[in-house]
Amino acid sequence: MNAAILGLGRFGTQLARELVKMRVDVLAVDSNSARVNELAETVLLAAEGNLTDVDFLESLGLRSYDYVVVAIGSDIAASVLITLTLKQRLRLKFVAAKSATEDHSRALELAGADVVVNPEREAAVRLAHTLGARAVADYMSIQADYGIAKVRAPASVHGIKIGDIDMQGRFKVFLLARVREASVSFNPDLGDVVKPGDTWIVSGRDADLAALQR
Amino acid sequence: MNAAILGLGRFGTQLARELVKMRVDVLAVDSNSARVNELAETVLLAAEGNLTDVDFLESLGLRSYDYVVVAIGSDIAASVLITLTLKQRLRLKFVAAKSATEDHSRALELAGADVVVNPEREAAVRLAHTLGARAVADYMSIQADYGIAKVRAPASVHGIKIGDIDMQGRFKVFLLARVREASVSFNPDLGDVVKPGDTWIVSGRDADLAALQR
Numbered sequence: 175m176n177a178a179i180l181g182l183g184r185f186g187t188q189l190a191r192e193l194v195k196m197r198v199d200v201l202a203v204d205s206n207s208a209r210v211n212e213l214a215e216t217v218l219l220a221a222e223g224n225l226t227d228v229d230f231l232e233s234l235g236l237r238s239y240d241y242v243v244v245a246i247g248s249d250i251a252a253s254v255l256i257t258l259t260l261k262q263r264l265r266l267k268f269v270a271a272k273s274a275t276e277d278h279s280r281a282l283e284l285a286g287a288d289v290v291v292n293p294e295r296e297a298a299v300r301l302a303h304t305l306g307a308r309a310v311a312d313y314m315s316i317q318a319d320y321g322i323a324k325v326r327a328p329a330s331v332h333g334i335k336i337g338d339i340d341m342q343g344r345f346k347v348f349l350l351a352r353v354r355e356a357s358v359s360f361n362p363d364l365g366d367v368v369k370p371g372d373t374w375i376v377s378g379r380d381a382d383l384a385a386l387q388r
Numbered sequence: 389m390n391a392a393i394l395g396l397g398r399f400g401t402q403l404a405r406e407l408v409k410m411r412v413d414v415l416a417v418d419s420n421s422a423r424v425n426e427l428a429e430t431v432l433l434a435a436e437g438n439l440t441d442v443d444f445l446e447s448l449g450l451r452s453y454d455y456v457v458v459a460i461g462s463d464i465a466a467s468v469l470i471t472l473t474l475k476q477r478l479r480l481k482f483v484a485a486k487s488a489t490e491d492h493s494r495a496l497e498l499a500g501a502d503v504v505v506n507p508e509r510e511a512a513v514r515l516a517h518t519l520g521a522r523a524v525a526d527y528m529s530i531q532a533d534y535g536i537a538k539v540r541a542p543a544s545v546h547g548i549k550i551g552d553i554d555m556q557g558r559f560k561v562f563l564l565a566r567v568r569e570a571s572v573s574f575n576p577d578l579g580d581v582v583k584p585g586d587t588w589i590v591s592g593r594d595a596d597l598a599a600l601q602r
């Protein structure tokens with residue numbers, strides 16, 4: 175397996191190092207000689223030059239690589255031009271590209287990128303959901319004899335507004351979050367009507383959770 | 389559930405937006421008024437000011453937030469100072485911080501960060517392994533009547549160098565990768581000795597894969 179990494183910023187450099195750890199044959203390219211030199215001892219091949227120069231790009235023999243990654247984030251025009259050249263002119267089978275913004279991602283897709291990676295956005299979404307999971311776990315850990323369960327919203331309240339349901343009085347549970355079509359809401363709108371298929375993440379005593387699960 | 393996001397670069401902004409989608413109550417803070425204004429309509433609360441100013445930091449009432457995220461990547465000193473102040477002086481229960489480099493991560497851990505996020509490094513590692521998995525799948529798809537299997541390295545070759553094993557002749561398979569202690573190698577060193585516990589990812593005809601699996 176081999177891979178070519180074009181652009182050796184933090185993302186490109188970390189990618190090259192991880193592939194080398196997996197004993198993949200790596201070509202690393204950048205116009206900045208210091209960055210090329212920093213990786214020259216680690217990777218199989220390193221090259222220095224301007225990737226927007228089509229002659230230089232063609233001289234790299236990229237067609238013999240399984241995977242090529244365009245790891246240039248902040249120069250959006252360069253990133254899109256290189257990706258377009260690799261996919262449409264050189265007809266490479268697989269090109270992944272790093273994106274900095276949603277518009278950048280869209281342009282890379284139009285240019286033909288097979289995979290678009292936006293590290294900040296993906297890490298942000300991942301952390302948001304990690305915090306959500308922690309909120310559920312933290313809530314559970316402070317309620318000693320309470321559990322947490324994921325239950326289908328009861329048929330008896332389909333079509334009823336969340337705010338009109340007396341969760342404590344009627345079901346003896348606390349509604350932590352509502353999940354609908356894979357999207358989780360921690361403070362569902364009180365005017366929101368319960369739909370069949372809604373899932374509730376609720377906290378309560380085990381007997382009450384069990385009753386809801388039936 | 390509520391969360392405070394300190395620093396509204398691409399990571400902080402995407403994090404705030406995703407939490408708002410999950411209907412979490414969000415406080416967004418930055419010294420740059422344009423960035424604060426951009427999010428002011430989306431989040432519950434927004435504030436503008438210098439987060440390295442301890443009086444300003446204390447005025448935000450962060451103790452009433454479940455989670456606080458320091459989303460300042462490029463000013464390492466500011467990021468570490470703010471994290472230290474939040475954990476050691478304000479004694480906040482949970483602080484996540486964004487890091488730009490390994491040294492930055494280490495400093496954030498020393499400062500007491502509960503979670504350190506390095507988007508470029510994590511995305512790079514994830515892409516490296518995605519490419520590895522694709523390499524295995526691609527290899528499989530071009531060999532019509534061949535399969536791929538993960539098998540324990542046979543006891544008969546424990547202690548033998550990889551390069552001294554005639555994979556084709558003896559086992560009638562091609563060694564795609566070797567997995568040892570959760571670390572995968574696509575081109576294992578030919579001088580590397582097979583250890584008990586090694587797993588091989590091999591390609592071959594089903595009957596030969598089955599023979600190896602016994």
Ligand SMILES: Nc1ncnc2c1ncn2[C@@H]1O[C@H](COP(=O)(O)OP(=O)(O)OP(=O)(O)O)[C@@H](O)[C@H]1O
Nearest residue numbers: 181182183184185204205206224225226247248249
């Ligand atoms: N036209 C080009 N030819 C060759 N190398 C280039 C070209 N443009 C940018 N680079 C290199 O690509 C690397 C990454 O570029 P840049 O810093 O713009 O991306 P980034 O995505 O912001 O970086 P990071 O991965 O650190 O977040 C730099 O080392 C830069 O020298």
Ligand SMILES: Nc1ncnc2c1ncn2[C@@H]1O[C@H](COP(=O)(O)OP(=O)(O)OP(=O)(O)O)[C@@H](O)[C@H]1O
Nearest residue numbers: 395396397398399418419420438439440461462463
């Ligand atoms: N001392 C400070 N007080 C308040 N806001 C700050 C301070 N230092 C930096 N910021 C803000 O934090 C935000 C993110 O900072 P910066 O651009 O350094 O981080 P980054 O991690 O490189 O960004 P990105 O998330 O876009 O990759 C910026 O909007 C900046 O205005």
